[in-house]
Amino acid sequence: MTITTWNQQIVKKKNKEIVLRTIISNAPISRADIAQHSGLNKATVSSLVNELIEEEFIYESGPGESSGGRRPVMLLFNKKAGYSIGLDIGVNYILGIVTDLEGNVVYEQHQSIHNLSFDEMIHLTIEMIKNLIEHTPQSRYGVIGIGIGVPGIVDKNGKVLLAPNLKWSHVDLPDILHREFDYPIIIENEANAGAYGEIRFGAGVNCNNVIYVSAGIGIGVGIILKGELYKGINGYSGESGHMTIVVDGEKCRCGNSGCWEAYASEHALLNQAKHILPGATLEELIEIAEENKNVKEIFNEIGSYLGIGISNLIKTFNPQQIIIGNRLAKAKHLIEQPTIKSINKHTLDFHQKDLQINFSKLSIYSAALGVSAFAIENFLSIGKD
Amino acid sequence: MTITTWNQQIVKKKNKEIVLRTIISNAPISRADIAQHSGLNKATVSSLVNELIEEEFIYESGPGESSGGRRPVMLLFNKKAGYSIGLDIGVNYILGIVTDLEGNVVYEQHQSIHNLSFDEMIHLTIEMIKNLIEHTPQSRYGVIGIGIGVPGIVDKNGKVLLAPNLKWSHVDLPDILHREFDYPIIIENEANAGAYGEIRFGAGVNCNNVIYVSAGIGIGVGIILKGELYKGINGYSGESGHMTIVVDGEKCRCGNSGCWEAYASEHALLNQAKHILPGATLEELIEIAEENKNVKEIFNEIGSYLGIGISNLIKTFNPQQIIIGNRLAKAKHLIEQPTIKSINKHTLDFHQKDLQINFSKLSIYSAALGVSAFAIENFLSIGKD
DNA sequence: CTTTGTTTGTCTACCCAATAAACAAAGTTT
DNA sequence: AAACTTTGTTTATTGGGTAGACAAACAAAG
Numbered sequence: 059m060t061i062t063t064w065n066q067q068i069v070k071k072k073n074k075e076i077v078l079r080t081i082i083s084n085a086p087i088s089r090a091d092i093a094q095h096s097g098l099n100k101a102t103v104s105s106l107v108n109e110l111i112e113e114e115f116i117y118e119s120g121p122g123e124s125s126g127g128r129r130p131v132m133l134l135f136n137k138k139a140g141y142s143i144g145l146d147i148g149v150n151y152i153l154g155i156v157t158d159l160e161g162n163v164v165y166e167q168h169q170s171i172h173n174l175s176f177d178e179m180i181h182l183t184i185e186m187i188k189n190l191i192e193h194t195p196q197s198r199y200g201v202i203g204i205g206i207g208v209p210g211i212v213d214k215n216g217k218v219l220l221a222p223n224l225k226w227s228h229v230d231l232p233d234i235l236h237r238e239f240d241y242p243i244i245i246e247n248e249a250n251a252g253a254y255g256e257i258r259f260g261a262g263v264n265c266n267n268v269i270y271v272s273a274g275i276g277i278g279v280g281i282i283l284k285g286e287l288y289k290g291i292n293g294y295s296g297e298s299g300h301m302t303i304v305v306d307g308e309k310c311r312c313g314n315s316g317c318w319e320a321y322a323s324e325h326a327l328l329n330q331a332k333h334i335l336p337g338a339t340l341e342e343l344i345e346i347a348e349e350n351k352n353v354k355e356i357f358n359e360i361g362s363y364l365g366i367g368i369s370n371l372i373k374t375f376n377p378q379q380i381i382i383g384n385r386l387a388k389a390k391h392l393i394e395q396p397t398i399k400s401i402n403k404h405t406l407d408f409h410q411k412d413l414q415i416n417f418s419k420l421s422i423y424s425a426a427l428g429v430s431a432f433a434i435e436n437f438l439s440i441g442k443d
Numbered sequence: 444m445t446i447t448t449w450n451q452q453i454v455k456k457k458n459k460e461i462v463l464r465t466i467i468s469n470a471p472i473s474r475a476d477i478a479q480h481s482g483l484n485k486a487t488v489s490s491l492v493n494e495l496i497e498e499e500f501i502y503e504s505g506p507g508e509s510s511g512g513r514r515p516v517m518l519l520f521n522k523k524a525g526y527s528i529g530l531d532i533g534v535n536y537i538l539g540i541v542t543d544l545e546g547n548v549v550y551e552q553h554q555s556i557h558n559l560s561f562d563e564m565i566h567l568t569i570e571m572i573k574n575l576i577e578h579t580p581q582s583r584y585g586v587i588g589i590g591i592g593v594p595g596i597v598d599k600n601g602k603v604l605l606a607p608n609l610k611w612s613h614v615d616l617p618d619i620l621h622r623e624f625d626y627p628i629i630i631e632n633e634a635n636a637g638a639y640g641e642i643r644f645g646a647g648v649n650c651n652n653v654i655y656v657s658a659g660i661g662i663g664v665g666i667i668l669k670g671e672l673y674k675g676i677n678g679y680s681g682e683s684g685h686m687t688i689v690v691d692g693e694k695c696r697c698g699n700s701g702c703w704e705a706y707a708s709e710h711a712l713l714n715q716a717k718h719i720l721p722g723a724t725l726e727e728l729i730e731i732a733e734e735n736k737n738v739k740e741i742f743n744e745i746g747s748y749l750g751i752g753i754s755n756l757i758k759t760f761n762p763q764q765i766i767i768g769n770r771l772a773k774a775k776h777l778i779e780q781p782t783i784k785s786i787n788k789h790t791l792d793f794h795q796k797d798l799q800i801n802f803s804k805l806s807i808y809s810a811a812l813g814v815s816a817f818a819i820e821n822f823l824s825i826g827k828d
Numbered sequence: 829c830t831t832t833g834t835t836t837g838t839c840t841a842c843c844c845a846a847t848a849a850a851c852a853a854a855g856t857t858t
Numbered sequence: 859a860a861a862c863t864t865t866g867t868t869t870a871t872t873g874g875g876t877a878g879a880c881a882a883a884c885a886a887a888g
């Protein structure tokens with residue numbers, strides 16, 4: 059096994075990437091400014107910029123304001139050079155989106171599902187992808203990749219090892235899809251995808267160490283460290299929903315007892331609420347909470363427990379930001395205060411320094427945008443010779 | 444702020460580092476083998492090797508076995524090119540070591556301390572470092588750095604923000620020491636240092652994702668991800684000893700209740716044992732446990748709780764290895780089985796796949812070797828032009 | 829002992845990317 | 859209009875890595 063060595067080609071590729079990323083995050087920008095900003099030589103920038111224009115990753119948008127000399131030629135990222143496809147497979151829905159290279163949704167398809175067999179599920183997924191591809195605008199690079207988020211444990215090769223809520227186990231999704239589609243395919247856990255979506259396009263833009271708490275039926279955690287998704291040795295990280303917060307506490311679906319998600323998930327909420335309002339959904343409970351003290355108190359309690367688990371994560375990671383997402387984020391106005399209160403109570407001042415607690419900004423799109431972003435990222439760093 | 448750009452000098456530096464590291468971990472090795480192993484061109488390797496010889500980082504040890512042609516010239520790492528100093532400051536001891544560049548201890552000094560004032564403590568530390576420097580063998584690069592491990596929270600600049608057991612707060616140790624010594628100085632939390640010591644020289648050699656659980660008076664955690672120490676946004680990561688495992692449980696010294704270390708540390712152990720044997724130390728209890736069922740049961744329980752917290756970390760990190768170190772590791776024979784049993788009970792098969800649970804191999808030297816290794820690492824990547 | 833083939837390590841010519849400096853073009857300021 | 863500024867390109871140079879030729883050193887076969 060050989061290590062990655064360094065040579066001029068790598069240098070060029072890295073510098074080209076620096077130039078491109080500088081344009082993406084500072085557009086419109088001139089060649090001179092890129093040189094200033096990146097520290098690269100003017101001539102180097104000029105040459106790389108011209109290659110990027112040739113490849114249609116960027117384009118000249120015309121002259122900008124003069125600052126006392128020749129007017130600069132402003133450069134823009136060509137977000138329409140290609141399009142990415144993202145799917146979020148949930149328990150009772152599939153959401154599919156087509157985005158440009160900046161993560162703007164140009165087409166979307168929502169599909170409710172109920173009690174589908176595995177084969178029907180796969181068939182529906184494939185049909186959906188076909189439809190998304192059909193609705194992808196023409197462009198230089200076309201569809202640059204397909205990302206799929208699933209609520210379960212995904213290994214390093216994209217195999218879905220266990221998705222209890224979908225009743226999937228050992229599903230080789232990349233293999234199944236590669237038989238139909240000849241595009242790069244990325245499968246990712248829903249919490250990981252959501253985390254990435256938020257740091258790229260949502261509440262966590264410009265944050266490098268972020269813990270995304272996906273509070274839905276269960277609780278999953280997406281971990282972004284040093285700007286990169288951390289996945290663990292086999293890809294099974296972020297199962298913090300099953301960390302013990304009460305030894306010998308409530309029974310959890312995983313077989314253990316006292317798990318965080320037995321106290322702070324949608325499942326826990328519905329479980330509490332069924333004594334008051336049997337069969338009510340999260341959305342219904344949120345509405346009722348406005349007038350019903352007892353229901354409001356349940357949200358209070360859920361928020362408080364949510365804060366306890368988050369505090370555990372804060373003490374372990376000392377992150378820059380916590381983002382609370384997925385379905386419980388809909389109840390932001392009900393759980394934000396008790397959650398923050400709980401975090402304040404359970405962490406030291408040290409850990410609260412420089413710490414932001416936010417809710418998801420992308421609502422239902424977090425995961426789909428996240429996997430779409432993975433495909434884009436993959437394309438921009440690999441695809442660019 | 445300019446980004447790090449890429450040029451030929453960087454390429455050379457990186458490749459030189461590849462060559463050096465290949466030699467360090469594969470010595471004795473020939474130039475041809477390095478080329479084979481690294482993927483670099485023979486000529487490139489030859490040139491870089493000759494520079495490294497010039498700089499005395501490596502040397503030729505004579506001809507090796509022929510494999511059917513000209514006999515190769517074998518290369519060895521010159522571990523005596525410089526020496527590193529490591530200190531482990533504990534509550535009632537200071538341990539100082541001098542190591543060569545491979546982490547072999549060439550001189551050591553143990554010092555017991557009791558109820559020293561802050562000034563006395565600093566004075567003693569400085570005197571010890573002076574003594575260690577005096578006992579450092581002559582070499583090309585001399586003392587290449589000083590690393591110090593402390594039982595407390597250390598920020599990114601090496602300032603000790605809080606070390607409750609030492610009664611330190613806001614101690615600018617780097618500043619104090621730089622007035623005395625003109626060497627690179629690295630201050631690190633004891634758990635982080637121990638973690639690094641173990642992955643470099645101990646139980647975690649060749650492991651990239653390791654959680655080191657420092658179980659002493661309290662519990663600290665050192666997190667190694669992708670081969671690097673993870674420190675969080677401000678350097679306060681790994682305070683997992685204070686994660687809640689029993690909501691509204693035992694009071695902890697931090698002010699909260701139900702913290703892991705209130706159930707699984709030396710402090711918790713002594714607390715339990717004082718009802719049976721008031722005033723007994725950990726070492727005494729370990730001896731007594733051989734014959735005393737009640738004491739043995741306390742170790743059992745501590746191990747069980749230790750396993751619960753470790754399980755929480757496993758679910759979050761999906762690490763390759765857990766290393767249990769610090770004082771409680773002395774009771775390995777008493778707590779290993781209950782700990783492993785507890786981990787088996789509280790984690791899923793997925794997380795146990797490819798997972799090793801080990802105890803510290805470096806015993807009392809973990810932290811001192813760790814900080815020493817930090818200094819060496821710093822020297823080898825920066826010091827080498 | 830000779831011949832043949834292999835392995836090792838160096839040397840040379842060459843390639844390629846970044847850089848500095850010179851330069852032209854297109855502005856602004858005095 | 860003249861002088862200065864800024865932008866972006868062109869030129870020559872520097873300094874790395876690489877391929878391939880090469881000699882030295884050795885093993886194996888005859």
